[in-house]
Amino acid sequence: MKNLILILTLVFSSYYSNAQSFSLEHDHSTIQVENIDKSVEFYKNILKLEETETPWPENKMIRFFxxxxxxxxxxxxxxxxxxxxxxxxxxxHLAFAVNDFDSFLRYLKEKGVNYSNFSEESNKIQTRPDGVRQIYFQDPDGYWIEVTDAKH
Structure with missing residues (x-):
């Protein structure tokens, strides 16, 4: 009987350790846009995201950042x-954190990008209960982008 309990314990512990052997991480998000060139310009020149190669370099209808x-x-x-x-x-929406929130706000103003709080009050910063400041603005296709000063 002891051997049966030991065998069952080993079988079930092996099953549970294998069933939870993964670690889920965010890999990517995809958005669809009406004008790929205009959107690529926005993400490269306004948000300063680095473009990287896709598995299909000849296909310019999808771009990775x-x-x-x-x-x-x-x-x-x-x-x-x-x-x-x-x-x-x-x-x-897409959400990003910056290490210098005030400099980023000045940068958006220089680039002519209007931002707001969640209620869409122009040039207003929203502060969450945990003290994190946040703003929202839109890309050329109307996707909302949130930028915070959250420390990760």
């Missing part, structure tokens, strides 16, 4: 025939 350690943003040319109309809202 580095957004952090082993993370990317994929920007894909929309095909209305296949995907339908691009619809966006503020709840579904």
């Amino acid at each position: 580095k957004t952090g350690k082993n993370q990317q943003l994929h920007v894909a040319q929309a095909s209305v025939d296949i995907f339908g109309e691009v619809k966006v809202n503020k709840v579904l």
Whole structure:
């Protein structure tokens, strides 16, 4: 009987350790855009994201940008025939953190990018209950982008 309990314990502990042997990490997000060139210009020149190679270098209808350690943003040319109309809202947004929030605000003003708080009060900063400051603005396709001074 002791041997049976020992064998069952080993079998079940092996099963549970294998069942939880992964670690989920964010890899990438993809957005679809109406004008790939205009969007690529925005993500490269306004957000200063570094473009990286795709598995399909000859296909310029999808572009990859580095957004952090082993993370990317994929920007894909929309095909209305296949995907339908691009619809966006503020709840579904991209979020980034910066190490110098005040410099970033000055940079956006220099570039003519209007920002707001979540309630869309122009040039207003929102402060979360944990003290993190945040703003929102839109890319050329209307996708909302949140930028915070969160320390990660």
